[in-house]
Amino acid sequence: MARAWRQSKNRIVKNVFCFGCLFIVPLLVLAVVVYSKSKSAEALSLPVEFSSTKTDGLLQKLFYLIVLIMSDPTKSATRKAIRETWLSNNHEDVKHLFVVGSKGLAQDVLQNILEENSSHHDMVILDSINESYNSLTGKILAGFQWLHANHNFSFLLKCDDDSFVRMSPLIEELHKQPQNHLYWGFFKGGSSVFQKGKWKENDWFLCDTYLPYALGGGYVLSSDLVEFIAINALLLQQYKSEDVSVGVWLSPLKIHRVHDVRFDTEFKSRGCYNEYLITHKQSANEMREKHANLTKTGKLCQSELRVRYSYNYNWTVLPSKCCKNFDPELP
Template sequence: MPSELSSEKSNYSLPKQFYLIVMIISDPTKSATRTAIRETWLSNTHKDVKHFFVVGSKGLAQDVLQNVLDEHSSYHDMVILESINESYSSLTGKVLAGFQWLHSNHNFTFLLKCDDDSFVRMSPLIEQLHKQPQNHLYWGFFKGGSSVFQKGKWKENDWFLCDTYLPYALGGGYVLSSDLVKFIAKNALFLQQYKNEDVSVGVWLSPLKIHRVHDVRFDTEFKSRGCYNEYLITHKQSASQIREKQANLVKTGKLCQSESRVRYSYNYNWTVLPSKCCKNFDPELP
């Protein structure tokens, strides 16, 4: 279990039961982005929901670390992982350490993992979550049959399972039921960590008999598909775009000033092999 700093007391008895914990993977230097998130989509208090920003502190410059500690003292919502350095290659370990810490320190029904460049419509997401299976749930926007990265920072030196990635929910935002978080946390020492954290989660859960729910309202790919009022999560948003979307919701009740499409979406076909799962792009989908 990695060491960490948090205002939350570790291993206390009878912790409160939360319906949803939001685990936001963040960079220590992005305090302005975290402030934007606190002041926008996290600003409305939801009963039985708790959030944490997860950062690594190993090797941080002293001034950066002090800023993070000061921010934590102000907001009490940071999980600072002392064993994790901040780099792309350590991202999977960071997510895994976050799962372990949350499992050890909190009781919850669901976990939403997202990034600090994601915008979440919390109320409708929670409303829709009540309609999902309450156990064995892996909910997000799934991809299958993707080519394994062979170069660059994404190069998978340790991948030998097959010629493509296994089906996985994209990392801009996905939901896991607590039993799946427990499974991952308890088996952490046995799990191979790949460069892509979302690919890794898909591999770790691949042999399990669970509910994989593909949802086009999760706009969580490497690039946003545009803006649709139905979206529950929108990835790749700057702090100013996050504030703009919140302002739209407050002013009009809608996410977008006008809906727009950059890329087509698809419904995942679970009846075929992964190489054929995601070929039918549908202009009618958000």
């Protein structure tokens, strides 16, 4: 009798447990699904940011500014002049790098740049890039990708090896600029698209003129914009002019475009003004002369000189009308 009662009791407990499972297990599954969906919704609602955290190897050091200088493998004398002039004053949180392409180089030229880099440790040698005008945009893109993958930094100054930069004033002014989403330089808008010669744009179809862009003798990008370009590199159309290409790549973005007349970065220098932060189209001798002037007198120019007029970019009108008001009062 007692045995029969215990068996009956066990059957009742088992049935109650199973009956409970029919309700409890689905409720637990439902709770997990709801929680998972809520976490997914929470993740999707977060704002998308360009920046990422880099923690290994070289990436541990944060540089405030990296100066990326586009150079030709054969121009070792020019690089020497730059190191001895406007790069000669060291800034602890600034790093400079000369970018050269090595694809198809003669063996002696390749050996020379390898030895130069062994001595100075300041060159990025891109073995996928050959040096020609047609490869300039690819070189910029590869340089941005390499930089994003290998260094942690706040800002990038891109310039050419025929540009003279006043580093200390530029860094001082950079601290006054927006610290995110910054595109700072001398902007041009409404320029006619080249239809012939080495500048001919075979792939251009966007509009009748170029989009606004900062001229390539020197411009500054915050790291978030460099990252945006680097991670989207495979999707970006490359045009003949690297500065035009950068302007196109950044054109849809809501960023700070800062036009600055102290960037003398056009295809031809506008002259010499003590206010200039960057002066384009300078020979090695002209760099040495400007550096000597700064060392002796604290001024860039022995005497200020105007060759061409400047303008303030008018952001309130279409690009075709942006840059017509040349102002003799501007440097």
